[in-house]
Amino acid sequence: MPKVVDPRIRRRELAEAVWRVVRRDGLEHASVRNVAREARLSMGSLRHYFASQSELMAFALRLVIDGIEQRIAALPSDGDPRQRAARVLAELLPLDDQRRAENEVWLAFTARAMTDPELRALRDEGYDMLRAGCRGLVAGLIGPGRDPEREAARLHALLDGLAVHAAVRPDVDTPDALRAVIADHLSELRAPRTTDAPTRS
Amino acid sequence: MPKVVDPRIRRRELAEAVWRVVRRDGLEHASVRNVAREARLSMGSLRHYFASQSELMAFALRLVIDGIEQRIAALPSDGDPRQRAARVLAELLPLDDQRRAENEVWLAFTARAMTDPELRALRDEGYDMLRAGCRGLVAGLIGPGRDPEREAARLHALLDGLAVHAAVRPDVDTPDALRAVIADHLSELRAPRTTDAPTRS
DNA sequence: CCTTTTATAGCACAGTCGTGCTACATTCGA
DNA sequence: TCGAATGTAGCACGACTGTGCTATAAAAGG
Missing domain, CATH: 1.10.10 (Arc Repressor Mutant, subunit A)
Structure with a gap:
């Protein structure tokens, strides 16, 4: 039946x-x-x-990527780049249960993709999507003298690092802590680049 | 024989x-x-x-942690916190083959530790070690008005994020790119906190 | 020289795995 | 109404897994 x-x-x-x-x-x-x-x-x-099993796995990962992409796309894009960045990043960080789940699944597949060519293609797609997103956010935010590509890489790394930490140590790296770190970072991006006083020995 | x-x-x-x-x-x-x-x-x-297999795995992970710890401990600790930070972080990032290998193994075990209690204990040990190290580096670097704990969390996340990116996309996030991002971040830490001009709607 | 310990090897058992295959019931199109 | 397509179930095969066990050869200790 x-x-x-x-x-x-x-x-x-x-x-x-x-x-x-x-x-x-x-x-x-x-x-x-x-x-x-x-x-x-x-x-x-x-x-x-x-x-086959690999088809099932690829589909399960595909749905994660599509879900994230759609949630980002559905975000209201008002004019203020500062607020838009805050909203996008809040959507990307594992701040609630659904996104915690997404994040953990994503991390598991990311690790396996290191040795699985089929999953690697999907993982790279998600990775590039995120990098491009960071580029877009950074472009509207950075202060004078800053290298956009480098700042995009930095924001992207910070984002992924926070996601890992939220999964590994949710008791230490709480949602509030993640939010605070990201907020600080965004504020800082607006400041002009601080040139170094190099300490050479 | x-x-x-x-x-x-x-x-x-x-x-x-x-x-x-x-x-x-x-x-x-x-x-x-x-x-x-x-x-x-x-x-x-x-x-x-x-x-047992789990004993073998735990030992393999233990050796990774001990190796990293020893290499950090063996670093010359001259007075200048700026240079020490640069050295420690260069030792932590996967910039050469040996550390790339260590990093990939560490990431694989980190992922498995999400569902394996025995590995989790080891992973948490490495995690706490790294966070403590970031705290130490940040303490000697940060400019006025910055929250040391938050900056430690930020540096730690940046470090782990860069490590992931180096493993996932070594062609995009090259050693030079990692170095540049970290160098920028360290410079910035010395600047005073940029207070926000909040854009509230 | 003989006994005990250590290092190495290999087999067997029970379990899990992915997948190919068959069987059956339900639904649908003509 | 009757075949065809579809959804569901289950079994069997060969491969791989962790672990317990036994056998053997070399080294160590007396």
């Missing part, structure tokens, strides 16, 4: 089952069997929607 | 075999069989040195 359901919904349900297993047990336990059990489906049924 | 070797050397060799397998094939392929083969030993022989 198969229930009739839009296959897109089933595929999303299975991707969400992947996310839950990855968060709870780790990516190494996200086997076809475990994911099917998590989604309350049989293995055979899962394989009706995904021909 | 067992060769006679200091067991400590064998254990280190096995740990290094773990590192190589992790970098080449991923942590999920670091099985006792694969690691034993990489070290040109039999499974039985490996298990003579490590009673």
Whole structure:
């Protein structure tokens, strides 16, 4: 007695089952069997929607990327670049449960992509998207004398570092702490570049 | 015909075999069989040195942490905090092959530690060590009006973010790019805090 | 020289894995 | 109404896994 359901919904349900297993047990336990059990489906049924495990994994990661992209795109883009930057970054940092989950799944897949070519392509896509976003934010913010590309790299690294820290030590790097660090950084970007008094020995 | 070797050397060799397998094939392929083969030993022989796989993994991670700690401790600590900071951070960033390797292994284990309590303890140790180090560096550098704890968190996040980026996109985030970003950041830390002209709507 | 310890090797067991395959029920199109 | 398509389930195969166990050879200690 198969229930009739839009296959897109089933595929999303299975991707969400992947996310839950990855968060709870780790990516190494996200086997076809475990994911099917998590989604309350049989293995055979899962394989009706995904021909292989790697296809399932790629889809699960794809949904994460698309979700983030859409949430950013849906943000109101009023004129003030300062406020827009604050909003975008707040959307990117793992400040609430949903984004904490997204972030942890993303980190797990990022690590695996180091040795998995298929996932690497997706990871690079997300990475480039984020870098481009940082470039856009920085362009509207930086003070005189600052190198836009370098500041984009710095903001991007800060963002990813904070995301890792939020996942690793949520008790130390709390949402408020993340917000404070990012706010400071944005303020600073508006100041002119502080040229160095080089201490050479 | 067992060769006679200091067991400590064998254990280190096995740990290094773990590192190589992790970098080449991923942590999920670091099985006792694969690691034993990489070290040109039999499974039985490996298990003579490590009673279980988790013991082997914990040891492999422990060696990474100890290595980093020792290299930092061995740094000359001359008086100038600016130069010391530059040296410490250059030692921490994945700027050469050895540190690239260390970094990739560290990232793989960091990801797994999200769901493995034994590895988590080690990871947290490394994390706290790094945060404490950032606190020390920041203390000798920051300009007036800056919150030391927040700047330590910022430097730490920047450092970890750059490390991730160096692993993910070595072609974009090259050693020179990492150095430039860190140098900029250190210069900026010496400037007084730029108070915000808040744009409230 | 003989015994004990250490280092090495290899096998066997039980479990999990991905995937190919078959079977069956439901829904749909003609 | 009746085939075709679709959704669901489950089994079987071969491969890989961690670990317990035994065997053997070399070294160490008396």
